[in-house]
Amino acid sequence: MKRILVTGAAGFLGSHLCDALVLAQATDARFLLASTSEIYGGPDVHPQPESYWGNVNQIGPRGCYDGGKRIAETLTFDFHRQHGLDVRVVRIFNTYRPRMNPTDGRVVSTYIDQVFRSQDITLFGDGSQTRSFCYYSDMVDGLMRMMAAQNTIGPIILGNPEEVDMRQFADMILTKTGARSRVVTRALPQHDPKQRRPDISKAQAVLGWSPSVTLDDGLARTIASYIQSEKPASAQVSA
Numbered sequence: 001m002k003r004i005l006v007t008g009a010a011g012f013l014g015s016h017l018c019d020a021l022v023l024a025q026a027t028d029a030r031f032l033l034a035s036t037s038e039i040y041g042g043p044d045v046h047p048q049p050e051s052y053w054g055n056v057n058q059i060g061p062r063g064c065y066d067g068g069k070r071i072a073e074t075l076t077f078d079f080h081r082q083h084g085l086d087v088r089v090v091r092i093f094n095t096y097r098p099r100m101n102p103t104d105g106r107v108v109s110t111y112i113d114q115v116f117r118s119q120d121i122t123l124f125g126d127g128s129q130t131r132s133f134c135y136y137s138d139m140v141d142g143l144m145r146m147m148a149a150q151n152t153i154g155p156i157i158l159g160n161p162e163e164v165d166m167r168q169f170a171d172m173i174l175t176k177t178g179a180r181s182r183v184v185t186r187a188l189p190q191h192d193p194k195q196r197r198p199d200i201s202k203a204q205a206v207l208g209w210s211p212s213v214t215l216d217d218g219l220a221r222t223i224a225s226y227i228q229s230e231k232p233a234s235a236q237v238s239a
Contacts, residue, residue, distance in 0.1 A: 021075065021076065021079045021085065024079075024085060024086075024087075025079065025083055025085050028086075029086075030086045030087070030088065030147060031076065031079075031085060031086065031087045031088070032087075032088045032089075032090070032143070032146070032147055033072060033073065033076045033087065033088070033089045033090070034090060034092055034143075035069050035072065035073050035089055035090060035091045035092065035155065036065075036069050036091060036092055036093075037091055037092065037093040037094070037157075037159065037196055037198065038062070038065055038066050038069060039054055039056070039066060039069050039070050039073065039091065040052060040054040040055065040056070040193075041054050041055045041056030041057065041062070041066055041191070041193070042055050042056075042057075042191055042192075042193050042194060043055055043193065043195060043196075046195050046197060047161065047163075047197040047198060047199040048157070048196070048197065048198060048199060049157070049199040049201070049202070050091070050154075050155050050156065050157055050199075050202055054066075054070075056070065057191055060190065060191045061189070061190050061191060062190075062191050062192075073089055073155065076089055077089070080153060086153075087153050087154075088146050088147055088149070088152075088153055088154055089153065089154035089155040089156070090142070090143065090146055090154060090155065090156055090157070090158050091154075091155050091156070091157045091158070091159075091198075092134075092139065092158055092159065093132055093134060093157065093158065093159025093160070093196065093198045094106075094107075094108075094131055094132060094133045094134065094159065094196065095133070095134045095135075095136055095139045095159075096108040096109070096133055096134075096135065096136065096218065096222060097135065097136035097137075097222065098221055098222050098224070098225030098226070099225050099229060100222070107131070107166070107169070108133065108219075108222065110122070111169070111170060111173045112173060112177070112222065112223060112226050113226075114181060115173060115174065115177050115179035115181045116177070116179075116226060116227075118179075118180075118181065119181060120181055120182045120183070120184040121170045121173065121174070121181050121182070121183045121184070122184060122186055123166060123167060123170055123183050123184065123185050123186070124166070124185070124186050124187070124188045124189060124192065125166075125185070125187070125188030125192070126167070126185070127165060127166045127167030127168075127170065127183075127185070128165050128166075128167070128194075129165065129166055129188070129192060129193065129194050129195070130163050130164060130165045130166070130194070130195050130196060130197065131163070131164065131166065131169070131196045132159055132160050132161055132162060132163050132164070132196055132197045132198060133160060133162070133164075133215055133218070134158070134159045134160035134211055135160070135211065135213035135217075135218035135221075137213060138160065138211035138212060138213055139158060141209065142158040142203060142207065142209045142211075143158070145207040145208070145209050146158075146207060149206065149207060151206065152206050152207075156202055156203050156206060156207065157198045157199060157200055157202065157203060158198070158200070158203055158209070159197075159198035159200065159211075160198070160211040160213075160215070161197055161198055161199070161200055161211075162211075162214065162215050163195075163196075163197040164215065167183070170183050171183075172215070172216075172219060173219070173223075176219055176220060176223055177223060
């Protein structure tokens with residue numbers, strides 16, 4: 001219960017009651033809100049553009065995060081309209097990097113950690129659900145361009161439109177690590193999105209931004225960093 005409350009509250013209290021927006025206004029600073037693809041919920045529009053309002057169950061098990069980010073966007077735009085605050089809003093799709101926390105619950109770090117510890121890869125559902133993964137250096141570049149932009153406040157989507165289903169993704173991890181782990185299936189979590197792919201046409205037109213690191217290359221860099229930093233003795237993988 002505590003984790004759910006914190007997740008929901010952090011989405012908007014972190015922007016409002018912690019005075020981030022008020023502080024930005026008082027210091028005449030530009031305010032960047034890092035929103036998320038999760039505001040779209042279980043999308044019925046694919047790929048997802050900025051103009052899509054989403055399909056969110058606000059009382060479902062994922063509502064704490066989805067709803068928190070949606071109200072954070074609302075508050076940010078309210079401050080812009082009512083107080084003239086200089087804001088930027090980006091909707092970030094799945095992003096990954098080397099040296100991720102293996103216990104952070106993200107699929108990239110989870111799968112890599114599982115194979116290096118000779119554990120089974122956990123695949124939810126039949127693996128047909130899709131995701132799109134953006135390498136962190138591309139994301140940082142997009143955020144910097146957004147903050148420097150003079151002709152938009154957003155929202156603008158940042159992400160890599162290279163879409164992959166989760167069974168394919170598990171196979172990529174196995175191939176790249178040479179692991180002998182099995183892929184085992186578990187029940188799909190309730191309201192888990194079936195599709196995730198960003199429409200980045202606005203970012204391309206307004207910011208001149210497109211990701212340059214492929215998933216294949218980004219995973220290779222991420223796995224290499226794990227080998228270097230962790231080196232678990234029990235790993236059944238080839239470097």
